[in-house]
Amino acid sequence: MTTPAPRSLRDLRHLTPARVGLGRTGASLPTQALLNFALDHARARDAVHAGFDPPAIAAGLDAIGLRTLLVSSQAGSRAEYLKRPDLGRKLDATSEHLLGSEPHGPCALAIVIGDGLSPSAVKAHAVELVRNLVLKLGAIEPGPAVVASGARVALGDQIGALLGARMVVVLIGERPGLSAPDSLGAYITFSPGAERSDAERNCVSNIHASGLSYDEAAFRIGWLVREGLARRLTGVALKDESGLQARLAPESTRRVT
Template structure:
């Protein structure tokens, strides 16, 4: 059948969202239906993907990594019990590092995202942190982890703040989006207003260089002001704050 295009089809050049799909009679075109089903399958696969600790640790060498698990014993438990994903299976594996920053890489809802993007981002960020005089504890690789699991990690490591890289909930236009959460003064019991988030880190979204620059700015501002979350605004374009 003939596909009837939408009058606003030109907007598809600016977004991967499913807009201006056209019509075949009263239904979407077959190729769009099949693309939707494929995207849904990719999203489901991402949710059940596995954190590849071996590959990430190899990619980050010679940086030291610690391997950790949450109290969620498997993926089924992780999805049904978010509270267990916020707690560490064994906190005694961590000893004080007395560094400025703890970096945590957690699978979240898309291990695919951190498997692809965590190491390239950290390769850009780590040298900039060293140049800024910010010390970094050994990187923690966390399996079946939620965002708040970074709080007990930072608390046990006695770092001033944490940056947690985590796979975001997959969507139908991106199954590999990674987020970065910054928390100053990490300790158990903190809630989301205590954090800053940078989302959609991936080549097709916020690219590695832009994400590293934004992270570096927020880390520096957080260190200077002694806070994070709602009190810390992203003003990375303001040269007075960067200087």
């Protein structure tokens, strides 16, 4: 029997964007590794401070067929948003009045797109993810889509409550990492309202070119939305078993046919 060759750190580096096996020069990193670190750090900082273009996002959503509303949090500037997370969790007075006076009935699902800590991620991925998601929702018809500036995750609770939504999905730019400055996250909350805590949400994260694809992320989010509505809950009480469903689907199809 042939003994397989031992794996090296170089092999591991091909499997992950994490910084492993960088080597050293004396007591320091090699020049190239140091330059790569500085570049990734700069990209992460740029992602946090990138501009956000709500009308462009709204135009993309309109092309999908979703009616879109633009709102803002109480954070008056990017600097204030970063220093005062609490202000990003509440709508400003104008936005609250807009949603409160919006002619609509209760809806099953509200989709909120917020800039979060990486507007770059939202610009790169949000519209295409929504395009894939609406195909996975089946008979669930989303209500108005909301594009929110200066948004934290919990802003979706207030938005969902004002829209009379049974479920809210918040797509938001995640805190940039040194290997993924444009990662998008999705937070799913049943019966959104001011009393909701993070333990009552489900999260699908790492949606970007080197992470979850749009199709896979939309499949997981769609599963959580359907199951959350059926069971009337989300969060720690709702385990993501979408992978099990995906594995069983081909076999179920063969039995039916």
